[in-house]
Amino acid sequence: MNLNERLLIFDGAMGTYYASSCNNPLPKCELANIHDKKTILNIHKEYIKAGAGAIKTNTFGANKISLECDFDVMKEAIVSGYEIAKEATEGTDVLVFADIGPIPFLEKVDLWVGYKEIIDIFLSLGASNFIFETFSSDEYLIEISEYIKEKNSKAFILTEFAVSPEGVTRLGKSGKKLLNTMLKAKTIDACGFNCFSGPYHLLQYSKTLDIKDKTISMMPNSGYPSMINNRVFFDNTKEYFAEQMLEIARQGVTILGGCCGTTPEYIKEMVDKLKGLEVHNILNDGRQIETTEGLKQEKLQEKKALTEEVKDEKRVNKNPLLEKLERGEKIIAVELDPPINTEIDFFISGAKRLKGQGIDAITIADCPIARARVDSSLLACKLKRELDITAIPHMTCRDRNINATKALLLGLNVEGINNVLVVTGDPIPSADREEIKGVFSFNSSILSSYIRELNETTFSSPFNVCGALNLNVRNFSNELEKAQKKIDNGITMFLTQPVLTEEAMENLKLARKKLNAKILGGIIPVVSYRNACFMNNEISGINVSEEIIERYKDVSKEEATRLAVEISTGIATEMSSYVDGFYIITPFKRIDIVSEIVSNIKNNIFTYN
Template sequence: MSFLERMKDEILIADGAMGTLLYSYGTDSCFENLNLSHAEQIQQIHEAYILAGANLIQTNTYAANYLKLQRYGLEEQVKEINTYAVRNARNAIKKDAYVVGTIGGIRGIRPNTVSIEEIKRSFREQLYCLLLEGVDGILLETYYDLEELEHVLAITRKETDLPIIAQVSLHEVGILQDQTPISEALSRLEKLGADVVGLNCRLGPHHMLLTLEGIPLPKQAYLSSYPNASIPAYTDGKFHYEGDSEYFRQSARDFRNQGVRLLGGCCGTTPDHIRAFAKELKGLPPITEKKVKNSKKIIISNSSATLREDPPLQDIVKERASIIVELDPPKKLNTDKFFEGAKALENIGIDAITLADNSLASPRICNSAIGYRIKKEIGTRPLIHITCRDRNIIGLQSHLMGLHTLGLHDVLAVTGDPARVGDFPGASSVYDMSSFELIQMIKQLNAGLSISGKDLGEKTAFSVGAAFNPNVKSLDRAVQRLEKKIEYGADYFISQPIFSEEKLIEVHGAIKHLKKPLYIGLMPLTSSKNAEYLHHEVPGIKISDSIRARMAELKDDSILAAREGIAITKSLIDAATELFNGIYLITPFMRYEISVELSAYAHETSAKISRRRQNAEVTIN
C-alpha cells in the first residue's frame, strides 16, 4: 500500500531536519556529500526519526543538484550522491515506512538569479537519479518561487505516477513573495498533479497554523505541514534553535484540526519534535470537513504619504537640457567646503547634485544624511547613489524606506566597487543583489510591496537611475545591459565619463533606439598624473591617447594643466549638447569652482543650440 493510500484514513508523520542535526554534530560543509563519506551517520539519523514515530522519511538530497553542488566542485557527482542517499534511507527503514526523494527549491528571495531553463535541466538530472533508485514518492520542498515549483512539478508529473508532495515556503502569513494567496497557490499545484500540497520551512507552528486557517481542504489532494522549530538564534558564530518538543506536542492537534494529513518538521526539528507529534496524534483520524477563516485580503495602497514635490529627472531631461553634478560627500567630518560648493552649484542652476555611496570603497559621510541637508538647507535636489556592496537585502530595503521617509526620491542603483580596492581591504563586500535586482526591488517598493511580498502600506515614489559604462571593448554588449536594466525598471541612465568626441558620436548611435534618456558623464582632468591614474587604474574609465598627450605636455605646470583640462571638457560639452539633453559633470577633488564654471558653460551652450534650432525651424516654416 502506498503512503498516499494510507493517507485516506490516517495522519502520517514525516521526519524532521537532517541538516540541523548534521550542523549540530559539527558538520558545516556540503551535507549531501555525506551520503558518500558518512553513510552510517546519515542512516543513524534516518533510524532515529523512524524510532521517533515517522512513517515517511526523506532522502538527504535537498541540494543534491548540479547547480548547488557546483559550489563545492561536486557537480559531476549528482548521480552518485542521489543514488547513495536513497540507499542510505532504504537501509534505515523497517516496516511501515516510506522513502521519498527530496528535491529542494533553487530560487529564493532573488528569483531572477537563475533562469527557469537552467533549473529545469538541473532538476531533470536529479529527478531521474531518484526515480531510477526506486523511491516511494517525490518531495518538492522549500519553494519560495511559485513559477519554479510549477515548472518542476509539471516535469515530475510527466515523468512518474508516484505520489508527489509539493510544498511552498512563505515569508509572510498567507501569501507568497509574489503576492499570490496561499490558497490559490496550493490550488494551482493540485491542478498540476500534486497529490499532497502544503507548507514547509521559514515559519514555526504559530504562523504556519495562522496560514492554514485560511486554506480550505483540497478537493483531491491532501494537506501537509513541516514547521520550523523556532526562529534561529546566533551565538558564538553558530546558529541554533530553541523550540522545544513540548510546544510541538501542544500544537499537534491544531495541525490535525486544520486538515493536515502529513505532519513533519523542518529547520531546527529533531527526533524529539517528531516523537511529540507522533504520540499526540496516534490513533486520531484525519478530519474531513473544515471551516475556513476569511483571510484578510491584501490591498495595496494607491497613494503615497510622501508625494513628490518635483518632476522626476527622467521627465526633466526628456523635455529640456539638464545638468547634474557629482559632488562627493567628504571623507572628513568638516563639511564647510562641501556646502560652499553645493550652494555655488545651486546658484548656477543645476538640476541635481549626485552623491556617491562611498566611491572606490572608501568611507565618506553618509550620502543620505548629507543629501537631506542639501535639500532642506539649500533647496537642491539630491540624487542618492545606492551600492549593492555595503548592505544585505535587509539593509537595502531599510535604507530605501528611510530615503522615502526623508523625501529623497531620486536614486542611482549601482553595483559598487569591491571592498578590496578601498581604505579597508579586509572589509566584506556583501553583493546580496546585483544592480539589476536592486532596480527591480526599488520598483517593487514603488508598487507598495517589500521584496518579500509584504504590503508596505503605501507606495514609494522613487525615480531610478542606472549606470552605463561605454568605455568597454564591446559597446553592443554594454547597450544590451542597458536594455536589460530597462526591463528591470530603470528610468534613465548616467554614463561613466567620456573623453573623446568620437566616443560621444558612437554612443549616440548605439543608444538612439532606446526610449530612456541618458546623462553623458564628463570629468575635467586636473593634471597629467590625474589622467594617467584614471586611465590605468580606475575601473570604467578610458582616456584617449591624444588627450593624455595634451595633458602630458603640461605636466610641469599645474595651473595650465588644470585650464587645459577645463578646455578639453568644454569642447566635449559642445559636442555632447548637440547629441544629448543630459550632461553629468563629475567634480574633481572637491574643486567645485571647476564644476560651477563648466555648468555655466553648459547652460550657455545649450541655450545657443536651442536658439539656433528654433531659428532653423522658423526659416524652414
C-alpha cells in the same frame, strides 16, 4: 496526489539534526550518505516513527558546487541518499521525496545542465516525487518541472521558497509573486515556503495569501535563530512550534513540515496537535480540517481593514526629476564626493552654488573605492532638509545586508528622498580584506528588484531607482544585456560612466536604441595631463582617448582648465541628442570647472534644443 482537503506531514530538519546527533559530524551532511549511512537511516526512521507521512532524501546540497566534488561523487551521494530513504520507508505508506536545493551561482557554470544531471539521476532510480526547497527565485523551476513531467507525467512536484518575515527572498523577490507564478504553471503541483522564517512569521504571512483551493506548503524553522559561541541555536520549544503549525493548518495550508532546528520531537508534537484538531491526513481516519465560514469571514475582514489602513496612511512625495523628464525636458545632475572627515563646508557651499545655477540634482557616492567617507544617505537628507536640493544618494551592495539596506531605505523614504542610484560597489582593496569584510550578499540588479517590491508593498512614496551603465567595457553587448535585466528588475534611469572616447560615444548611441529607460550621459572634466593618464590606467570604467591625453601635454594649469571646460562642453553637445540629461562628475573639488560646464550646457545646448 490530491491534497486540497487533506494534510501531508513532512519530516523536519536533516542538516541541523544530523550535526547534533553525531560526535564527529561531516561538514557536508550529504556526504554522510556515503560515509555514515547508518546515522542517516536512523534519522529517517525517527521521523517516520514521529508520524511523518513523507520524508526528504538527504540530498538538499548534493550538487558539484556545494559538495566541491566531481560528478561521480555527487552521483554516489544522490544514489545512496535515495536508497537510504527507500530502505527507511519499507513496509510503510510513507512517501519519499527527492530533495533538491538551489545550486550556488558561479560564473561560467551552466546551472540548467547541473539541475538536469541531478534530476536524471533521481529519475533513473525511479523517483516520482520531487521537492525543490529553499529557493530564492523561480529561475529554471518551471523548465525543470516541465522536463520532469516529460519523463514522468505522474510525477508530483513541490517547490518552496525561503522568505523573510516581510515575504521577500534574499534575492529581493516577492514570495506572493513567486507563489502565483508557480501555481499557474501546469507542471507544478504544489508550492509554498520553508526555512528563513519561524512558524509565527509564516503563520502571519499565510494570513496575507489567497490560498483557497490551492495546495500550499509551509515548513518553517523551529523558531528564530540565535548565536551562542559562534554556533546557531533555535530556542523555541516543540509545543510552541506545534501550536503555530496548528494555526497555519487552519489557514488552509495542507502540506506541513519543519526546517532548520526542528527534530523528530517537533514533528511528533505537531502530528499529535493536528490529530487533536481532527484533520484528514495520510495517518488517520479521513476527517476534514476544522475550517468554519466564520474563520474565513474574519480573515477577509482583517485583510480588508489592513488594506484600508495602509491606504489612509499613504502619502506621496513629488519627484521633480521624474516630473521634468516626463515633460520632455533634459536635466543636469552633478556628483559631489562626500568628505573623508566631518569638514563639510566645501560640500555644502558647492551644493549651494550649483543649486543657484539651476542644476536638478546632486548625486553622492557611497564610500567610493571602498574607503570610508561621510554617509551618502545622511548627506542626501541634509541637502533635502536644509537646502531643498534633490539628492540622489548612491547605495552599494558592498557594505550592507538586506536588513540594513531596508532600514536605510525606510529612513530615506521618511525624509522625502525618493531617488537612489544602486550599484554593486567597488571591492575592498586587497590589503584591507583581512580586517574589512565586504558583504556582497546581493548585487545591483537584485537590489533594484527588492526596492521595486518595497515600492509596491511598503513605501509611502515610491523610489525612482537609477543604475550605472558602463560605456567603456570591451564587450558592450554583454553590458546591454545586464542593463536590460536591471530594467526588468525596476531600474528606470541610467547614469553612464564618462564619455571620453569615440567608442564610448558610439556605445551611448547604441544604448539609446536598445534600452527603454532614461539616460544621463556621464561627463568628467580632465584637469591635467597627469589626471588623464591616471584615469586611463588606474580607474576602472573610465577610458580617455589618446587625442584628449595629447592635448594636455605641456600646458599650464590655466590652459588645462580652459581645455577641461571646452572638451566637456563639446562632449555634452555631441551626446545631447542621445540622452535625457547630463551626469557631471566633479574632479578634485573643481566646482569652478563644473560650474562653467553647467553654464555652457544651459546657455547653449538647452537653449538650442
